[in-house]
Amino acid sequence: MAEDAPIKEKAPPISLAPKLSPTEWGVKAFFLLCAVSALGSMFLIMVFLFMEAGGLFFMSEEGPGVSLTEFFLSLDWYPTYPDPSYGSLALVLGSLSVTMVSIVLATPFGIGLAIYLSSVAGPKVREWLKPAVELLASIPSVILGFVGMVAVAPFMQNVLDLPTGLNVLNASIFLAIMATPTIASLGDDALSAVSQTVKDGSYALGATRWETISRVMLPASLSGLSTAVILGLGRALGETIVVLMVAGGSAQVPHSLFDSVRPLTSTLAAEMGETAIGSPHYHALFALGALLFVLTLGFNLLAFHLARRWGRSSS
Amino acid sequence: MLEARKGHTHLDRYRREGIVLFFIRLTAVLALAIMASILLYLLVNGIPALSISFLTEFPRDSMMAGGVLPAIVGTVVLALGALLTAIPLGFGAAIYLAEYAKPGYLVSFIRLGVSNLAGVPSVVFGLFGLSLFVTTFGFGRSILSGSLTLGLLILPTVTAAAEEALRQTPQSFREAALALGASRFQAIRQVVLPAALPGMLTGSILALGRAAGETAPIMFTASAAFTLAMPDSVFREVMALSTHIYNLATNSTHIEETRPQQFGSALVLLVLVLGLSMFAIIIRAKLRRGRKW
Amino acid sequence: MVEGDQVIISAREVDFYYGDFQALKNISIDILKDEVTAMIGPSGCGKSTFLKLLNRMNDFVPGARLAGEIFIGGESIYGPDADPVVIRRRVGMVFQRPNPFAKSIYDNICYGPRLIGIKKTSELDELTEKALRAAALWDEVKDKLNKSALDLSGGQQQRVCIARALALEPDILLMDEPTSALDPIATAKVEEWIKDAGMSIVIVTHNMQQAARISDKTAYFFLGELIEFGPTKELFTRPKETKTENYITGRFG
Numbered sequence: 001m002a003e004d005a006p007i008k009e010k011a012p013p014i015s016l017a018p019k020l021s022p023t024e025w026g027v028k029a030f031f032l033l034c035a036v037s038a039l040g041s042m043f044l045i046m047v048f049l050f051m052e053a054g055g056l057f058f059m060s061e062e063g064p065g066v067s068l069t070e071f072f073l074s075l076d077w078y079p080t081y082p083d084p085s086y087g088s089l090a091l092v093l094g095s096l097s098v099t100m101v102s103i104v105l106a107t108p109f110g111i112g113l114a115i116y117l118s119s120v121a122g123p124k125v126r127e128w129l130k131p132a133v134e135l136l137a138s139i140p141s142v143i144l145g146f147v148g149m150v151a152v153a154p155f156m157q158n159v160l161d162l163p164t165g166l167n168v169l170n171a172s173i174f175l176a177i178m179a180t181p182t183i184a185s186l187g188d189d190a191l192s193a194v195s196q197t198v199k200d201g202s203y204a205l206g207a208t209r210w211e212t213i214s215r216v217m218l219p220a221s222l223s224g225l226s227t228a229v230i231l232g233l234g235r236a237l238g239e240t241i242v243v244l245m246v247a248g249g250s251a252q253v254p255h256s257l258f259d260s261v262r263p264l265t266s267t268l269a270a271e272m273g274e275t276a277i278g279s280p281h282y283h284a285l286f287a288l289g290a291l292l293f294v295l296t297l298g299f300n301l302l303a304f305h306l307a308r309r310w311g312r313s314s315s
Numbered sequence: 316m317l318e319a320r321k322g323h324t325h326l327d328r329y330r331r332e333g334i335v336l337f338f339i340r341l342t343a344v345l346a347l348a349i350m351a352s353i354l355l356y357l358l359v360n361g362i363p364a365l366s367i368s369f370l371t372e373f374p375r376d377s378m379m380a381g382g383v384l385p386a387i388v389g390t391v392v393l394a395l396g397a398l399l400t401a402i403p404l405g406f407g408a409a410i411y412l413a414e415y416a417k418p419g420y421l422v423s424f425i426r427l428g429v430s431n432l433a434g435v436p437s438v439v440f441g442l443f444g445l446s447l448f449v450t451t452f453g454f455g456r457s458i459l460s461g462s463l464t465l466g467l468l469i470l471p472t473v474t475a476a477a478e479e480a481l482r483q484t485p486q487s488f489r490e491a492a493l494a495l496g497a498s499r500f501q502a503i504r505q506v507v508l509p510a511a512l513p514g515m516l517t518g519s520i521l522a523l524g525r526a527a528g529e530t531a532p533i534m535f536t537a538s539a540a541f542t543l544a545m546p547d548s549v550f551r552e553v554m555a556l557s558t559h560i561y562n563l564a565t566n567s568t569h570i571e572e573t574r575p576q577q578f579g580s581a582l583v584l585l586v587l588v589l590g591l592s593m594f595a596i597i598i599r600a601k602l603r604r605g606r607k608w
Numbered sequence: 609m610v611e612g613d614q615v616i617i618s619a620r621e622v623d624f625y626y627g628d629f630q631a632l633k634n635i636s637i638d639i640l641k642d643e644v645t646a647m648i649g650p651s652g653c654g655k656s657t658f659l660k661l662l663n664r665m666n667d668f669v670p671g672a673r674l675a676g677e678i679f680i681g682g683e684s685i686y687g688p689d690a691d692p693v694v695i696r697r698r699v700g701m702v703f704q705r706p707n708p709f710a711k712s713i714y715d716n717i718c719y720g721p722r723l724i725g726i727k728k729t730s731e732l733d734e735l736t737e738k739a740l741r742a743a744a745l746w747d748e749v750k751d752k753l754n755k756s757a758l759d760l761s762g763g764q765q766q767r768v769c770i771a772r773a774l775a776l777e778p779d780i781l782l783m784d785e786p787t788s789a790l791d792p793i794a795t796a797k798v799e800e801w802i803k804d805a806g807m808s809i810v811i812v813t814h815n816m817q818q819a820a821r822i823s824d825k826t827a828y829f830f831l832g833e834l835i836e837f838g839p840t841k842e843l844f845t846r847p848k849e850t851k852t853e854n855y856i857t858g859r860f861g
Binding site for chain 1: 328329331332335336338339340341342343345346347349350353356357403404405406407408410411412414415416424425427428429430431432433434435436437438439440441442443445446447450451467470471474498499500521524525527528529530531534535557558560561564565574577581584585588589592593596600
């Protein structure tokens with residue numbers, strides 16, 4: 001066939017990657033634009049939060065700007081006083097207290113539920129329980145806050161003989177109820193991803209069900225479970241209406257579970273409606289918002305990082 | 316020695332097994348019990364407040380009488396507006412991620428954006444909406460501002476659900492269409508999308524429920540404590556069930572006297588949101604079972 | 609080139625790479641019009657890769673690169689002016705697993721014709737009947753054209769896919785192990801169809817008996833190289849290459 005053809009250098013291989021027609025290219029660009037919109041929103045949120053927050057720290061007609069030291073380290077949040085002070089520390093501690101207590105409650109509950117869903121429940125039960133957990137997650141927070149306020153607070157106040165039922169513990173209970181489905185559902189995904197062959201290996205060596213769960217499945221899905229807990233934590237930290245209605249609302253450093261606190265989120269929700277746009281108070285609230293944003297972003301990035309590592313190691 | 320141990324710890328191991336599994340089962344019972352008691356509590360206290368007039372009238376006498384019709388309408392309008400915002404962006408993003416994107420920095424960056432947007436606290440969305448839509452764009456407190464804010468809030472949910480549905484349509488559909496001489500976009504539009512659409516919409520219904528239940532994002536962007544008339548344009552502020560409950564329970568001058576209204580509104584909101592979620596979950600299960608590929 | 613019979617596909621010194629991996633090495637082959645050509649060889653030998661080069665389906669594989677030339681009906685399908693979409697409309701393909709769309713039988717068959725702008729119902733009806741008859745499926749499905757194609761049996765689904773490809777009246781039909789997901793009865797029906805089709809068909813199969821039953825010519829691939837190509841009877845009874853002999857005797861026992 002080709003024997004008598006003149007010997008010539010063969011052309012190097014060409015790439016076959018499809019070339020898009022202008023229409024196709026336009027369509028792809030449009031979808032890319034949509035995909036970037038989430039990223040763009042994140043960016044815009046940051047820009048607006050920090051821009052508005054910046055107003056607190058710079059000189060204005062209203063007077064000299066607030067110092068960063070005061071904002072971060074002062075316990076005094078008195079934005080409406082004639083001589084206002086804008087310390088966020090008590091609010092941050094308020095947020096951290098309810099978040100930490102709620103996560104202490106929600107972690108065993110959520111992980112237990114995840115274990116039950118992934119390895120204990122039969123397929124029939126699982127088929128019903130998983131949607132039920134999803135429904136629990138979809139109860140609006142204002143309703144949980146309402147129940148905490150109207151039902152649990154008076155009960156707590158009477159039974160424990162407290163000055164108020166609107167306190168760290170009550171808020172934490174309802175935050176835990178909100179965080180549990182997140183932890184349970186993500187935890188179930190992580191546990192279910194452990195391969196059957198590994199489990200069979202453990203059973204074949206004479207391990208019981210719990211021994212298999214605790215010594216094989218939990219270690220294997222540890223980073224997935226951590227991701228679940230961290231995302232639950234982020235959700236509790238950012239939750240607004242429950243703490244606004246149930247945490248009591250006093251801007252103080254809590255000393256016990258029964259003190260009332262004023263977390264960052266509830267401060268924002270309670271005060272933003274009553275402040276003049278552009279006032280120092282308005283800017284101070286945006287500064288709180290920016291702080292909250294950075295805190296939750298930190299948790300989310302950590303969870304994203306863990307999830308990626310988990311994705312890599314399990315595949 | 317080893318031989319003896321193999322059988323020895325038998326009883327102990329099973330006793331421990333029993334105790335641990337008991338606690339694990341307890342978590343499931345507890346979860347169901349919590350949900351049941353919340354539902355029951357609201358049903359018992361809310362049903363007496365419900366009536367036809369509660370659903371069809373405006374509030375009267377400082378909210379102590381009358382109904383919550385404008386709040387129901389406001390909630391529905393805001394949630395639908397949010398969906399209208401989120402669906403084009405979310406479906407478009409999902410199509411890019413599932414059909415066009417090749418693994419790389421851009422895609423990880425986009426995914427990072429989507430997952431972090433999902434973690435932004437709802438009250439921060441409220442601040443953002445206030446600053447951008449209400450003030451900078453000058454939309455004021457309005458249906459438009461509230462819908463856009465809620466739309467961004469549910470954008471990650473809509474995107475994730477749509478991408479999942481697209482990924483579940485088999486690769487062989489795309490191959491077959493391409494082999495018949497379809498362009499990439501033709502294959503997506505004519506073959507992949509029709510197959511994935513039910514799943515994509517189901518995910519959106521779940522997001523719709525979430526938008527209807529949110530409070531913080533609309534507090535400063537859309538909601539009014541009371542309106543005299545139904546909204547006649549997207550630049551009007553509206554009442555919403557969630558903020559109505561919050562306002563009556565914490566801010567109003569007659570907190571105790573409006574309890575029945577509070578319970579009634581809570582029950583209506585709960586039925587609306589759980590109804591949507593349940594509807595979506597059932598449809599999703601049906602779709603999964605009925606899928607032939 | 610071969611004299612007399614008409615060559616429809618002609619590959620010249622084709623090298624093909626997935627990234628850095630060379631999947632095909634210096635393949636040259638002439639495939640004749642209206643013949644059934646089978647491609648056999650152990651998995652990973654490059655037979656499916658070669659098949660997918662013929663309708664440019666490998667374009668979608670990341671890192672795909674090609675050297676050499678392939679002509680279909682005398683035109684270079686990897687030349688600068690070649691349009692992959694047009695090529696795919698002229699070269700039909702049937703896949704390993706039946707892959708009808710989640711649409712009615714009718715809409716499946718009309719998919720290709722509609723892509724090229726045929727909209728009139730009467731024309732589409734006619735094409736559908738013709739394609740289904742050609743795929744020997746018309747009598748079985750003529751009363752349920754509006755039913756989902758996914759409700760059919762596996763063998764019927766595969767014949768819907770054949771009809772769907774035929775509706776564009778392609779010059780060549782490529783079949784990538786078209787019976788590997790089918791039961792013996794359905795396989796027999798598809799094989800029977802291939803034998804009677806009277807069109808240019810290139811079929812990849814891992815089943816040597818199938819190649820022997822249905823093809824006029826057989827090509828044996830091994831490790832990305834075309835080892836032997838010739839009339840099926842000769843290749844199976846008097847293989848020229850030891851490698852071919854080892855393969856077919858190993859399988860035939």
